[in-house]
Amino acid sequence: MGEVIVVTSGKGGVGKTTTTANVGTGLAMLDKKVVLIDTDIGLRNLDVVMGLENRIVYNLVDVIEGNCRIRNALIKDKRFPNLYLLPSAQTRDKDAVSPEQMKKLALELKEEFDYILMDCPAGIEQGFHNAIAGADRALVVTTPEVSAVRDADRIIGLLEANEMDETFLIVNRLRMDMVKRGDMMSSEDVMEILAVDLIGVVPDDENIVISTNQGEPLVGSDSLAGRAYMNIAKRLTGEEVPFLDLNERTSFFGKLFGRNKRY
Amino acid sequence: MGLADFFRRKGTSSIAKDRLKLVLVSDRAGCSPEVMEQIKNDIIAVISKYIEIDLEGLDIKIKQTESETHHGTVPALFANIPIKDMKSSKK
Numbered sequence: 222m223g224e225v226i227v228v229t230s231g232k233g234g235v236g237k238t239t240t241t242a243n244v245g246t247g248l249a250m251l252d253k254k255v256v257l258i259d260t261d262i263g264l265r266n267l268d269v270v271m272g273l274e275n276r277i278v279y280n281l282v283d284v285i286e287g288n289c290r291i292r293n294a295l296i297k298d299k300r301f302p303n304l305y306l307l308p309s310a311q312t313r314d315k316d317a318v319s320p321e322q323m324k325k326l327a328l329e330l331k332e333e334f335d336y337i338l339m340d341c342p343a344g345i346e347q348g349f350h351n352a353i354a355g356a357d358r359a360l361v362v363t364t365p366e367v368s369a370v371r372d373a374d375r376i377i378g379l380l381e382a383n384e385m386d387e388t389f390l391i392v393n394r395l396r397m398d399m400v401k402r403g404d405m406m407s408s409e410d411v412m413e414i415l416a417v418d419l420i421g422v423v424p425d426d427e428n429i430v431i432s433t434n435q436g437e438p439l440v441g442s443d444s445l446a447g448r449a450y451m452n453i454a455k456r457l458t459g460e461e462v463p464f465l466d467l468n469e470r471t472s473f474f475g476k477l478f479g480r481n482k483r484y
Numbered sequence: 485m486g487l488a489d490f491f492r493r494k495g496t497s498s499i500a501k502d503r504l505k506l507v508l509v510s511d512r513a514g515c516s517p518e519v520m521e522q523i524k525n526d527i528i529a530v531i532s533k534y535i536e537i538d539l540e541g542l543d544i545k546i547k548q549t550e551s552e553t554h555h556g557t558v559p560a561l562f563a564n565i566p567i568k569d570m571k572s573s574k575k
């Protein structure tokens with residue numbers, strides 16, 4: 222029996238989709254059978270981040286409305302044998318799906334997959350309730366900024382009210398140089414304010430932009446963010462992984478070497 | 485900015501943290517600072533009819549407390565109102 226994990230945040234643009242893509246791909250790399258579901262109906266995004274946008278035939282709403290079978294709508298990621306994507310509908314709106322329908326879909330997918338990751342839309346309306354309906358765990362993504370943390374607090378309150386079993390925090394886009402200067406809240410600061418267990422800290426890393434440009438998840442690469450995402454995937458499977466030392470710098474030669482490797 | 489200012493400068497992250505803590509109290513209680521101020525003034529007005537209270541030491545706020553009935557926290561009105569004198573005893 223698989224597990225349904227919703228990736229949510231409240232505020233938009235903090236990295237929900239990037240987190241879903243990377244953590245999901247990380248779990249697939251750990252030999253888990255994974256399906257990623259884009260629940261943001263009308264604003265389809267996870268497909269381009271995963272680089273699977275050209276292979277969409279059916280979508281989430283088609284499955285819910287019975288226009289196709291689940292297996293026909295799932296896009297198999299050729300890079301990883303255990304990874305699938307269920308894309309969102311681009312031309313419909315949030316009301317096309319109900320929380321009960323999502324719960325039913327989640328139950329069906331649990332039979333076949335180890336992990337079902339729901340990429341939640343921003344906001345606290347219908348789309349949010351659809352995404353959390355069938356979830357066993359929630360990953361709340363925030364950045365160390367007042368607006369994102371405030372919205373994360375609201376989301377955590379709503380998850381509690383909806384009796385979510387487990388809620389974990391991911392602090393995304395942390396800049397250690399600014400934390401050291403005292404100009405950015407640390408992951409400890411954010412954790413103290415939100416009072417939720419931390420499952421990962423992802424540093425601000427330009428490699429995320431580069432990998433998203435190419436439609437390839439960064440997880441599994443040697444970059445700091447890539448390693449941070451893999452650690453989150455491992456922690457989700459129950460493995461105990463120490464938190465990364467974000468202070469480490471690539472040496473001059475390391476940089477040269479890294480750059481050569483990319484070409 | 486002089487050198488002395490540079491060393492005395494407090495990081496803005498602590499400002500962010502303090503502001504967040506304040507705003508989250510009213511967010512969680514579902515009540516704005518203005519409403520809180522009105523509640524406070526009304527409580528003062530009612531109690532002052534009977535008791536002389538120490539306005540300086542007065543502290544009224546909404547806090548998160550552990551719920552007795554179910555898991556998690558619930559907002560609770562917390563009031564610390566020091567009494568200066570009982571008005572009735574003066575008569």
